[in-house]
Amino acid sequence: xxxxxxxxxxxxxxxxxxxxxxxxxxxxxxxxxxxxxxxxxxxxxxxxxxxxxxxxxxxxxxxxxxxxxxxxxxxxxxxxxxxxxxxxxxxxxxxxxxxxxxxxxxxxxxxxxxxxxxxxxxxxxxxxxxxxxxxxxxxxxxxxxxxxxxxxxxxxxxxxxxxxxxxxxxxxxxxxxxxxxxxxxxxxxxxxxxxxxxxxxxxxxxxxxxxxxxxxxxxxxxxxxxxxxxxxxxxxxxxxxxxxxxxxxxxxxxxxxxxxxxxxxxxxxxxxxxxxxxxxxxxxxxxxxxxxxxxxxxxxxxxxxxxxxxxxxxxxxxxxxxxxxxxxxxxxxxxxxxxxxxxxxxxxxxxxxxxxxxxxxxxxxxxxxxx
Amino acid sequence: xxxxxxxxxxxxxxxxxxxxxxxxxxxxxxxxxxxxxxxxxxxxxxxxxxxxxxxxxxxxxxxxxxxxxxxxxxxxxxxxxxxxxxxxxxxxxxxxxxxxxxxxxxxxxxxxxxxxxxxxxxxxxxxxxxxxxxxxxxxxxxxxxxxxxxxxxxxxxxxxxxxxxxxxxxxxxxxxxxxxxxxxxxxxxxxxxxxxxxxxxxxxxxxxxxxxxxxxxxxxxxxxxxxxxxxxxxxxxxxxxxxxxxxxxxxxxxxxxxxxxxxxxxxxxxxxxxxxxxxxxxxxxxxxxxxxxxxxxxxxxxxxxxxxxxxxxxxxxxxxxxxxxxxxxxxxxxxxxxxxxxxxxxxxxxxxxxxxxx
Numbered sequence: 001x002x003x004x005x006x007x008x009x010x011x012x013x014x015x016x017x018x019x020x021x022x023x024x025x026x027x028x029x030x031x032x033x034x035x036x037x038x039x040x041x042x043x044x045x046x047x048x049x050x051x052x053x054x055x056x057x058x059x060x061x062x063x064x065x066x067x068x069x070x071x072x073x074x075x076x077x078x079x080x081x082x083x084x085x086x087x088x089x090x091x092x093x094x095x096x097x098x099x100x101x102x103x104x105x106x107x108x109x110x111x112x113x114x115x116x117x118x119x120x121x122x123x124x125x126x127x128x129x130x131x132x133x134x135x136x137x138x139x140x141x142x143x144x145x146x147x148x149x150x151x152x153x154x155x156x157x158x159x160x161x162x163x164x165x166x167x168x169x170x171x172x173x174x175x176x177x178x179x180x181x182x183x184x185x186x187x188x189x190x191x192x193x194x195x196x197x198x199x200x201x202x203x204x205x206x207x208x209x210x211x212x213x214x215x216x217x218x219x220x221x222x223x224x225x226x227x228x229x230x231x232x233x234x235x236x237x238x239x240x241x242x243x244x245x246x247x248x249x250x251x252x253x254x255x256x257x258x259x260x261x262x263x264x265x266x267x268x269x270x271x272x273x274x275x276x277x278x279x280x281x282x283x284x285x286x287x288x289x290x291x292x293x294x295x296x297x298x299x300x301x302x303x304x305x306x307x308x309x310x311x312x313x314x315x316x317x318x319x320x321x322x323x324x325x326x327x328x329x330x331x332x333x334x335x336x337x338x339x340x341x342x343x344x345x346x347x348x349x350x351x352x353x354x355x356x357x358x359x360x361x362x363x364x365x366x367x368x369x370x371x
Numbered sequence: 372x373x374x375x376x377x378x379x380x381x382x383x384x385x386x387x388x389x390x391x392x393x394x395x396x397x398x399x400x401x402x403x404x405x406x407x408x409x410x411x412x413x414x415x416x417x418x419x420x421x422x423x424x425x426x427x428x429x430x431x432x433x434x435x436x437x438x439x440x441x442x443x444x445x446x447x448x449x450x451x452x453x454x455x456x457x458x459x460x461x462x463x464x465x466x467x468x469x470x471x472x473x474x475x476x477x478x479x480x481x482x483x484x485x486x487x488x489x490x491x492x493x494x495x496x497x498x499x500x501x502x503x504x505x506x507x508x509x510x511x512x513x514x515x516x517x518x519x520x521x522x523x524x525x526x527x528x529x530x531x532x533x534x535x536x537x538x539x540x541x542x543x544x545x546x547x548x549x550x551x552x553x554x555x556x557x558x559x560x561x562x563x564x565x566x567x568x569x570x571x572x573x574x575x576x577x578x579x580x581x582x583x584x585x586x587x588x589x590x591x592x593x594x595x596x597x598x599x600x601x602x603x604x605x606x607x608x609x610x611x612x613x614x615x616x617x618x619x620x621x622x623x624x625x626x627x628x629x630x631x632x633x634x635x636x637x638x639x640x641x642x643x644x645x646x647x648x649x650x651x652x653x654x655x656x657x658x659x660x661x662x663x664x665x666x667x668x669x670x671x672x673x674x675x676x677x678x679x680x681x682x683x684x685x686x687x688x689x690x691x692x693x694x695x696x697x698x699x700x701x702x703x704x705x706x707x708x709x710x711x712x713x714x715x716x717x718x719x720x721x722x723x724x725x726x727x728x729x
Binding site: 123124126128129133136137140143144176178180181182183184187249250252253256263266267269275277 | 376379380383386389390391461485488489491492493540541543544547548549691692694695696697698699
C-alpha cells in the first residue's frame with residue numbers, strides 16, 4: 001500500500017505541460033492569501049485587542065502553519081486534490097454535494113472580491129461609475145486569463161508581485177508614528193487576543209486553494225516548504241500593516257475608518273504625484289484579479305470534473321453568474337453581510353473541516369490496515 | 372469567440388471617455404476656506420478663489436465668496452450658482468476657524484474633510500482671533516495667492532520655527548484619543564498683516580483659551596524634539612542673550628507613589644549663543660547664562676502645566692503617556708486625578724559652542 005502512495009507522490013497526475021514547479025507554489029499561495037481583504041483587516045482586531053493586536057497576527061499565522069501541515073498530510077497520503085478526495089471519502093453523491101458547496105464558496109468569493117474592487121473605485125475615484133461597466137471589463141480580462149489555463153493564472157500571480165512596491169509607501173507615514181501606542185504590552189486578556197486572532201483568519205484565508213491545485217504541482221511533496229514560507233512572509237507583511245495602523249491611529253480613530261489601509265495612502269506625497277491614494281486605490285486590481293481568476297478556474301474545473309463537460313463551456317456561464325451577482329450587490333451593508341458570511345465559512349473550513357478531513361483520513365487508513 | 376472578445380475589449384477602451392472629467396481650466400481650485408459662526412446653528416463658509424489674469428503671468432488675485440448655511444457641502448453647491456467655474460474642494464490645504472465657532476466645537480467641520488475621499492489628511496488648520504472671514508478679506512499677501520500664503524506661513528513656521536506641528540490628522544488623533552487634547556495655531560490680523568500669535572487650546576473639540584508667543588515656544592520644546600528656534604533671556608546685569616536651539620530632547624518618565632502616578636519631564640537643550648548685548652565675552656559667563664535660561668524655562672513650563680491642570684486640558688498628552696506605562700488605565704479615573712497630578716519639570720541647558728567668537 002505504501003508504495004502506491006509514494007508513486008502518487010512522486011509525480012503529479014496531470015500532464016507535465018500543465019504543471020508548475022514547486023517553488024511557484026510560493027508565489028501562488030502568497031497571492032491567494034494576500035487578498036484585498038488586507039485593506040480593512042486591522043480595524044476589528046484592534047477594536048478587540050488594542051495594542052496587542054500584533055500578537056493576534058502571530059498567533060493566527062502559527063495556527064495557519066498547523067493547518068498547512070494538516071492539509072499536506074491529507075493531500076500527500078491520497079495523492080490527489082480535494083475534488084477526488086471528497087468522492088473517495090464520502091461517495092459520489094455526498095462528495096458531489098460537498099464539491100457543490102465549494103463551487104458556491106469560490107463563486108461568492110469571486111463576486112465579493114470584484115464588488116469590493118468596484119466599490120473602492122467608486123468611492124475613491126469615480127463615484128458616478130456604473131458597476132456593470134467595470135464588472136464587464138474585468139470579467140473579460142478574467143475570461144482571457146482563465147481560458148489560458150492554470151499556468152497563465154500562476155503567471156498573473158507572478159506579475160501581481162509588482163504590488164509590493166505600493167506597500168513600500170507605508171514608509172511615508174513614519175513621520176506621524178506614535179510609539180507609545182504599542183505599550184503596555186499584554187494589557188488585554190488572552191481571551192480578547194484570541195478573539196482578535198479569529199478576525200484575522202479572513203485575511204489569512206487562501207491556503208485552501210492548495211486543495212484544488214495540488215495535482216498541478218510537478219512534485220507536490222516538495223512544495224510544502226514553499227507554502228510554509230509563503231505563510232511566514234504573509235505574517236511579516238500583516239505584522240507590518242497592523243503595526244503601522246497601531247502607530248498611526250488611535251483605536252477610536254480607526255473605528256471610524258472604512259478602509260484604513262487606503263487612508264494611509266493619504267500621507268504619501270511625491271513631488272510628481274500630489275495624491276497617491278488614486279494610485280493606491282487603483283493598484284488594488286493587482287490584489288483582486290489573481291484571486292478572482294483562481295476562484296473561477298477552481299469552480300469551473302470542479303464543474304468540469306463533476307458533470308464531465310468542457311471547462312471552456314462552463315466558464316462563460318459561471319462568469320455570467322458572477323456578473324449578475326456583482327451587479328445585484330448594492331451598498332456597504334450587503335458587502336458587510338457577504339464578508340461575515342465568507343469569513344465564517346472560511347473559519348469553519350480552516351479550523352473545522354480540514355482537521356475533520358484529516359481525522360476521517362486517519363480513521364480510513366487505520367480501518368484498512370486492520371482489514 | 373475571439374472576435375467577440377476583441378470587439379468587447381475595444382468597446383471597454385472607448386468607454387473610458389464616458390467618465391466625468393474635471394479639467395483644470397474649468398474648475399475653481401480653492402486652497403483656503405474659512406468657517407465662521409452664524410445664527411441658528413448655521414455656519415458661514417468663505418472660500419478664497421484664486422483668479423488668474425489672462426496675459427499677465429504670475430499675477431494672482433483672490434475673490435472671496437461667502438455664504439451662510441447648515442452644511443458646508445450645500446454651501447459650496449449654492450456658491451456654484453454664482454461662479455463660472457464650479458468650486459472643487461479637493462485642494463483645500465488650509466482651514467481657518469473663527470474663534471466663536473471654535474468655542475462651539477470644530478468636530479463637525481473636521482468630519483467633512485475626514486469623510487471626503489478627495490480631501491487631504493495633512494491639511495493645516497488654524498483658529499483665527501476674531502472672524503475668519505475678516506482675516507481672509509484683508510490684503511495681507513501682496514503678490515501671492517492667499518491660500519498659498521497661509522499654507523506656507525503655517526508650514527514653514529511649524530517645520531523650522533516656533534509653532535508646534537499640527538494638522539488635520541494630528542488634531543483628530545489627539546481629539547479622538549484618550550488622555551489628550553488637541554491644539555491649533557492661533558492667527559491674528561494686525562494692521563492688515565497676518566501673524567501667528569500663539570496657540571489655541573482645545574478641550575475635546577472646543578476652543579478654551581490661548582497661549583501667547585512665549586508660552587508657545589516652551590510648549591513646542593515640551594511636545595517634540597526640535598532643532599530650530601531661538602530663545603531669549605535677560606540677565607540680572609541688564610544684558611540680553613539670544614540663543615539658537617541646535618537640538619532639544621524631551622523625555623517623559625512616569626513614576627508611581629502612594630497617591631497615584633507622577634510624571635517627570637526632563638528637557639535637555641543644546642544651544643548656541645548668537646547674540647549677547649552688553650556682554651563682550653559670553654563664554655566666560657556661561658554658568659550664569661545657563662542658570663538664567665534654565666530658571667526661565669522651568670518657570671514658563673511649570674506655569675504652563677499649572678494652567679493645563681487648572682483648565683483640565685491635556686495638550687501635552689500626559690494621560691496618553693501614563694496610559695502607555697500603566698496596566699488597566701482608566702480614563703474617568705485619570706480625569707479625576709489629573710488636576711492634582713504631580714508633574715516635575717527638569718531643564719538642562721548646554722552651550723557647546725558660542726558662534727565664531729569667544
